[in-house]
Amino acid sequence: MKIRSDQLQQHLNQKTLAPIYIVSGDEPLIQQECCDLIRQKARDNGFSERILLQADGGFDWETLLEHTNSLSLFSDKKIIEVRCQSSKFNDKAAKVLKTCGESPVSDNVLLLITPKLENPIQQSKWFKTLEKSGIFIPIWPIDAQHLPRWIKQRMQQAGLTATAQAIQLLSERVEGNLLAASQEIAKLTLYAENNHVTEETINTSVSDSARYSVFDLIENTLAGSVNHSLRIFNGLKAEGIEPAVMLWAITREVRNLLQLTQLQREGLSLEQAMQNQRIWEKRKPLIRQALQRNSEQALEQILLTSGQVDEAIKGLSDDNIWSALQILLLKLAGISVINEHSL
Template identity: 50%
Template sequence: MRINPQQLPQSLKKGLAPVYIISGDEPLLVQECCDQVRKAAKKVGFDERELLHAEHNFDWGLLLASAGNMSLFAEKKLIEVRAPGGKPGDKGSKALQEFAALASQDLVLLLILPKLERSQLNSKWVKALEQEGVLVQIWPVPAQEMPRWINQRLSAAGLTAEPEAVKILAERVEGNLLAASQEIEKLKLLNKSDTTITVSLLEHSVTSSARYSVFDLIDRALASEADKAITTLQGLRSEGIEPPVVLWALAREIRSLLEIGEKLNQGQPLARLVRIQKRQPLIQSALSRLAPRQLETLLLRARAIDTAIKGGTGHQSPWTGLLELTLNLSGQRSV
């Protein structure tokens, strides 16, 4: 069964399914959906939870081994698999289809994937899992829908806001739902008198942490101004900006560079691909020094940072990874 995030709470109230696939590229919504599944599972006795990171060269046999390795002290088990690549390959496809046959009320799979393309949605492994459970498809919030989304979030936080204030906030976060959510939390702390959020209060909230911007970080990295980019990164950290916000901006830009580079090679003009004129030389500069293979490597590093942020195993802290990623995007080697 395929549902959207808004339908998930009602679906969970009807009972826990053996399989949940959470698919999408919006970190905030993905995290919230996963939290809902975990909470529902915990509520009905799933005290054991095992986390598997299905990175490149992952041994999919571990999934089936985990399914057969129930704890002596827990009768129910939640297996969480994070597969940032989204393509399990032949071995993974086979293992997931085998797991679909094993899934039961005492064994639940939570599979976290990026946005699935149509070919993936029609694959045997997705169909096998979907037949046993629930596929939650998460779509980006379009720019024109951001004010409505922000209003809903404000309402859920017990806040109301002037239409102009909502519009300003929507423009500021530029589609970043995680950044919008953090701004709303900040507004909740600032608005202690339980009054409507005005433009003045919003501007105070914005200026209190606007000395450094993730968008400044991106522009300086694209311009190969490594020192300025690192200073901006350190400023973001000191002002309490969360690593997922910075990673979102860097990963989005890397993906954009790959896409623009491919279309340039097909003969499409840069002016059509990058409509903001002042950004055109920045994009051109970055593409002149970063080959597609290098950009793909940077995306893999971004995925490793995402794993570190989510508590995965590894020796690097998220901020160290972000520092190296920023240097690499600036055309410099890692420290």
């Protein structure tokens, strides 16, 4: 069954847990929040053991079946979380996932987290089998037209009211990045007098915020401004930005670029592809520059490397996180990194 992300809370309140949840999309904030709701419901229902699997290019999908069929070491129920780095699934993955959909285990909850899944995948036999046994939650991006309403709702949840001008100003500042919008709203709770946000409140918040932003970093990287990107990178690092926030920003951009290349292969012009993906007008020149420098193969390699950085952030490897992030940025900016370990 397919439901919208804003229907998930009601589903979890009214029904028992499904054996399978597929949370798919390229909007990290909403995807994370949906997964958190599912995890919390699972914990409340006695699923106290959590198994985390990183499905990168070298992942052995038989591992999923082994965990599915094995008895839990610590409890009667367990949640098996599979984080997919790519929206492409080979024949082995399809076979294993189809098996999971055909024979779901009542004492398990399978949480499959993926980038945006295109229609051919959603129409495949293995996916339909999973969807029939569980819940599919596609995460749709919020476009410029609906972003102000989303921001207004988030402000209300934070106990804030705001003028229409303030909401529009914040919408323009974050350019569709919901993670950034959420962070700005949290910051506004410190600046808003009587919990009311005006344009002046937002300007004050921005002027007092960090000298650099992750948006400046990504835009300069897309433009190929290597020296400026590295200065911003070092500034953000010194100011204490979380590595996960920077990684989200990079991987989101790479996935967007990959989606554009795939649409072009399907026959769309770049302009048509950007309209399809709702690219903001003033970002289109940056996107064009990035695609001129990076082939589809190069972008897929960056995305694969980002999975290794994610493991380092989670403490699953000893790689130097900041050096690895710097390498990702250099590659996206079009710089060939000969000896990655030297950074």
